[in-house]
Each structure stands twice: as structure tokens, then as C-alpha cells.
Amino acid sequence: MAILPIIEVPDPRLKTVSTRVEKFDDELKQLVEDMFETMYAAPGIGLAAIQVGVPKRVLVIDLQEPDPEAKAEDCGDEGCGHDHRPVINDPRIFINPEILDPSDEQSLYNEGCLSVPDQYAEVERPAQIRARWHDLDGKVHEEDMDGLMATCLQHEMDHLEGILFIDHLSRLKRQMVLKKLNKMRKAA
Ligand code: GNR
Numbered sequence: 462m463a464i465l466p467i468i469e470v471p472d473p474r475l476k477t478v479s480t481r482v483e484k485f486d487d488e489l490k491q492l493v494e495d496m497f498e499t500m501y502a503a504p505g506i507g508l509a510a511i512q513v514g515v516p517k518r519v520l521v522i523d524l525q526e527p528d529p530e531a532k533a534e535d536c537g538d539e540g541c542g543h544d545h546r547p548v549i550n551d552p553r554i555f556i557n558p559e560i561l562d563p564s565d566e567q568s569l570y571n572e573g574c575l576s577v578p579d580q581y582a583e584v585e586r587p588a589q590i591r592a593r594w595h596d597l598d599g600k601v602h603e604e605d606m607d608g609l610m611a612t613c614l615q616h617e618m619d620h621l622e623g624i625l626f627i628d629h630l631s632r633l634k635r636q637m638v639l640k641k642l643n644k645m646r647k648a649a
């Protein structure tokens with residue numbers, strides 16, 4: 462297991478079109494393990510292989526949504542303002558994913574990306590999709606998705622085509638986001 466460095470803009474590798482996985486071998490399993498460790502450490506809810514410099518069509522997602530059944534845990538820090546509800550872990554692996562019949566209905570989500578750190582912007586995408594992908598054994602799966610899962614999978618699949626969420630914004634908004642990021646980097 463290893464936490465891998467995450468590539469950030471303007472690294473040109475983020476523009477790579479990733480290639481399909483042909484061999485479902487131990488090297489692939491190792492990559493997926495390292496991607497989960499890297500995503501949880503970041504922390505993030507999804508990661509594409511190209512974000513750790515590997516141009517293969519491999520994604521991991523874990524939405525880590527708060528457990529609606531569980532009560533908030535007291536962190537001891539009075540009024541700290543954070544949500545301390547335990548999350549439900551649901552690690553998902555998508556190899557060679559495809560999107561089938563995206564809905565005409567769109568949904569807006571305030572997206573972020575580990576490769577564009579600490580920057581957020583509203584992106585519109587189809588609200589419902591059907592996804593098809595391979596698992597680690599090469600077996601094919603299909604599932605209807607909506608909500609954050611549909612948004613996140615489409616964000617991750619964009620990475621496989623060398624596209625970032627900021628590429629969906631107007632040029633003005635994209636430049637504003639990149640300027641803010643540079644300002645933040647200089648301050649750090
Ligand atoms: O951690 C992430 N959060 C997120 C929020 C809204 C829409 C998409 C995402 S994915 C992002 C992690 C990432 O950069 N994946 O490529």
C-alpha cells in the first residue's frame with residue numbers, strides 16, 4: 462500500500478486520454494489499492510488513475526456519506542461546527558467505464574477536484590445515467606445512477622478524457638478559479 466502524489470493543474474499529464482485496461486492482473490489490483498489509500502488520505506470522494514500519473518481507464522469512488530441512522534459524536538470541542546456523524550463507506554471500483562443513455566434532465570453540483578485544490582464551482586451534468594464497467598476480475602456490471610454518484614462518476618470519467626471540471630466553465634470563470642489557486646499557492 463502507498464499514498465501516491467496527486468498531480469495538480471497545470472500539469473499537462475492531466476490532459477492525457479487514458480487507455481483501456483486489457484489485463485486484469487495483480488498490477489491492476491495494486492494500483493486500485495494505492496488509489497483508495499491516496500483518495501482517503503486526501504481526502505476525496507473519487508480518484509482517476511491519471512491523477513496519480515497512470516494513464517489507464519481506472520476509477521475509484523467512495524461517497525462517504527454521513528450515516529442517517531447514526532447520532533453525531535461529540536468531539537469534545539464545543540461548537541466546533543463540524544459534522545461528526547460517522548460515514549458509510551462504500552468503496553467502488555470502475556474499470557473501462559461507459560455511460561449509457563444520459564438523461565435530458567440536468568443537475569447542478571458545486572464540484573471540486575483534488576487536481577484543482579480548494580476551488581469549487583457549479584457544473585451542470587445529466588442528472589441520471591446508466592453506467593457499464595468492468596470489475597477487477599474483468600466481469601461486466603451495469604447500474605442506473607443518480608444524485609452525487611452520477612455526478613461523481615461523470616467527473617471521474619472526464620479525467621479519463623483529459624477533461625477537468627473547470628473545462629465546463631466559461632473562460633472567464635475558469636481564469637478566475639486558476640488565479641485564485643495561484644494566489645493561494647503563493648500565500649502558502
Ligand atoms: O473529492 C472530490 N469531490 C467532488 C465533489 C463534487 C464533484 C466531484 C468530486 S470528485 C473530487 C475528487 C476528484 O478530484 N476526483 O477526480
Ligand code: NI
Binds near residue numbers: 573574575576616620
Ligand atoms: Ni477530479
